[in-house]
Amino acid sequence: MARVQFENIYKRFGKVEVVHDVSFDIKDKEFMVLVGPSGCGKSTCLRMVAGLEEPSEGQIYIGDRMVNGVDPKDRDIAMVFQNYALYPHMTVFDNMAFGLKLRHFPKAQIQKRVEEAAATLGLENLLKRKPKELSGGQRQRVALGRAIVREAQVFLMDEPLSNLDAKLRVETRANIIKLHQSIQTTTIYVTHDQVEAMTMGDRIAVLNGGVIQQLGTPQELYDRPSNMFVAGFIGTPGMNFFPGAKVVAEGDTTKIVLDGMGQVEVPADYAKIARDAAGKELTFGIRPSHLEDAALVGEDSQRSSIDGTVDVVENLGNELQVYLTAGGKNIIATLDSRSRVVAGNKVKLYVENDRMHLFDTATGEAFF
Numbered sequence: 001m002a003r004v005q006f007e008n009i010y011k012r013f014g015k016v017e018v019v020h021d022v023s024f025d026i027k028d029k030e031f032m033v034l035v036g037p038s039g040c041g042k043s044t045c046l047r048m049v050a051g052l053e054e055p056s057e058g059q060i061y062i063g064d065r066m067v068n069g070v071d072p073k074d075r076d077i078a079m080v081f082q083n084y085a086l087y088p089h090m091t092v093f094d095n096m097a098f099g100l101k102l103r104h105f106p107k108a109q110i111q112k113r114v115e116e117a118a119a120t121l122g123l124e125n126l127l128k129r130k131p132k133e134l135s136g137g138q139r140q141r142v143a144l145g146r147a148i149v150r151e152a153q154v155f156l157m158d159e160p161l162s163n164l165d166a167k168l169r170v171e172t173r174a175n176i177i178k179l180h181q182s183i184q185t186t187t188i189y190v191t192h193d194q195v196e197a198m199t200m201g202d203r204i205a206v207l208n209g210g211v212i213q214q215l216g217t218p219q220e221l222y223d224r225p226s227n228m229f230v231a232g233f234i235g236t237p238g239m240n241f242f243p244g245a246k247v248v249a250e251g252d253t254t255k256i257v258l259d260g261m262g263q264v265e266v267p268a269d270y271a272k273i274a275r276d277a278a279g280k281e282l283t284f285g286i287r288p289s290h291l292e293d294a295a296l297v298g299e300d301s302q303r304s305s306i307d308g309t310v311d312v313v314e315n316l317g318n319e320l321q322v323y324l325t326a327g328g329k330n331i332i333a334t335l336d337s338r339s340r341v342v343a344g345n346k347v348k349l350y351v352e353n354d355r356m357h358l359f360d361t362a363t364g365e366a367f368f
């Protein structure tokens with residue numbers, strides 16, 4: 001097992017630079033997720049760890065060894081791809097054993113490793129089957145098994161669940177987490193799906209346009225996104241943004257005024273930062289679950305609220321997902337299921353003001 005480091009990595013294809021100055025330090029045994037929209041450079045980063053691409057600049061370390069220029073087969077990594085094609089004419093056992101046979105492992109050792117991996121993945125009873133006799137989820141587990149038997153220092157997984165249907169994806173996601181808990185191999189996991197990232201990662205690096213936007217634990221990214229990209233990308237539904245926010249200071253009180261919609265009292269901890277930011281173009285941000293029907297909240301709702309008109313109410317049983325128009329913008333609020341909001345009516349939404357965010361509209365950077 002090993003840590004993996006990127007030091008100021010750049011990658012260019014011809015003149016096009018697709019990875020810009022990426023640095024990170026993945027700890028031994030850590031499960032690190034690289035997440036971002038399609039084309040942001042996730043696979044390229046992973047392929048550079050694997051040695052399938054060489055960085056244009058910068059150093060990559062696996063353990064204490066700089067691996068730039070080292071052949072993929074000498075890097076001690078195992079990879080699971082989205083297209084994990086198994087050999088159709090081989091049994092599950094032989095599919096899992098294939099890589100070890102190629103490397104001339106002794107037969108007894110191959111037997112032992114395949115059996116152990118099969119036990120870890122719940123494939124013991126399927127070893128004699130051919131891939132066509134397996135479900136999609138079982139095949140995916142065989143692909144994982146093929147990686148596990150290598151007992152590599154690092155696992156690299158590139159969107160390994162994207163060929164599975166929604167239910168199986170959730171199941172296999174849990175399987176991969178359990179697998180990591182039991183074998184604890186350092187893992188780099190690439191996905192475009194922020195829910196996968198949030199549920200699986202010890203830490204997450206959010207990439208956009210070949211640049212790391214933020215690197216942190218799932219909770220850090222959710223609570224303290226460092227810019228509007230991360231704020232909008234992490235969390236479902238995404239954060240509501242209100243451009244044109246004004247900071248107004250009245251004595252000891254600092255407020256954010258949203259023209260024609262309402263106002264929100266800035267918590268004491270953030271008041272100075274808000275006042276200092278007052279000269280800039282500002283965007284106010286609040287997550288759907290940090291809005292509530294003011295009718296269900298006490299006095300607090302007077303000081304921090306937004307007025308809107310309800311467009312659609314989706315009752316999910318445990319909560320309401322409400323689509324509204326506020327200040328000419330479409331927003332989403334996740335309300336308590338006791339709320340009696342009705343489509344077409346006006347509503348006052350309480351803003352949990354200690355969960356508010358304020359961004360520099362020009363740069364997207366968060367003040368808080």
Ligand SMILES: Nc1ncnc2c1ncn2[C@@H]1O[C@H](COP(=O)(O)OP(=O)(O)O)[C@@H](O)[C@H]1O
Pocket residue numbers: 013018036037038039040041042043044045
């Ligand atoms: N071999 C290549 N030659 C030229 N451009 C490439 C090559 N591989 C990837 N790219 C480009 O690099 C960018 C990042 O690709 P990729 O890392 O595959 O993104 P992701 O995995 O995040 O979807 C994309 O614009 C892609 O078209």
Ligand SMILES: [Mg+2]
Pocket residue numbers: 042043044158
């Ligand atoms: Mg990719």
